[in-house]
Amino acid sequence: MKILLLEDDTLLHEIIEEFLEELEYETVSTYDGQEAYELIYEQHFDLLILDVNVPSINGFDLLKSLKANSIDIPTIFITSLHTTKDMETGFNAGADDYIRKPFHLSELKLRIDNIKRLRKIESKEEQKINDEISYNYDLKAIILKDEKFQLSKTEAKVFEYLLKHSNKAVSIEEIALNNWVYDEAPTDTTVRTYIKNLRKILGKDSIINIKGVGYKLEL
CATH class of the missing domain: 3.40.50.2300 (Response regulator)
Structure with missing residues (x-):
């Protein structure tokens, strides 16, 4: 920390x-x-x-x-x-x-x-999201119906930020600014790719695109 x-x-x-x-x-x-x-x-x-x-x-x-x-x-x-x-x-x-x-x-x-x-800073806890989905902060893995989906380090950063702010829409810029220093931040296209990968695991309606605002996690 x-x-x-x-x-x-x-x-x-x-x-x-x-x-x-x-x-x-x-x-x-x-x-x-x-x-x-x-x-x-x-x-x-x-x-x-x-x-x-x-x-x-x-x-x-x-x-x-x-x-x-x-x-x-x-x-x-x-x-x-x-x-x-x-x-x-x-x-x-x-x-x-x-x-x-x-x-x-x-x-x-x-x-x-x-x-x-x-x-959830340095947490080793497994957070229950709903009846079917939980997230293990230590393993950086989404558990869906007893199946474990391992996330990359960068995908985990994106997902954890969306999860932390699941009650509101967040922009790609906000995700980048809060997870990487300025000169290391991924491009907008890269962040969208991570979100696309997360949707493949969670379902296409799990992360909503709010036009002109950003993305909102709804599980």
Whole structure:
């Protein structure tokens, strides 16, 4: 699991970074909002831990900008902003969680573990989709009526993103932006090919093409 840590308090930054590394998370650190923004476009991250009052771009505006560009990365705000209004602003920006400073590191671990569970990050679980279909995150396989269909690594990324957002239509651009760094993203044609392959397994009506919007998983 790869985490981006944005925190401009040097001491707290070092404490959190060391804690995350002890938990065996790959951690990329920055003290500046603009640098964080650029790193997110250059690398793939599974989780963002963002302070709010940081140089260049504050954490709230950073996350709003990402969401506006269809980049959906699980995010925890860690901030000294304590009011209910501040918390509301954080969640409205698109945060998954909000931790008020000061906090115990054990609380941060609990929040990370909860996001991993909810977002199926590094999950080894088998998710039941309906009476006939389930998906094994560890094996990267769709199980349909007791028959296992092994997905390629890239097909699995596409399917897992559609599954995570099965209640809404997502564009090809959104799928690409959230699963690959910019210069490694597959072409639109390639993503459509993966979706075609998934339809062969799940049925042609399983992934609906919503004209002008994108694709929606319906199982």
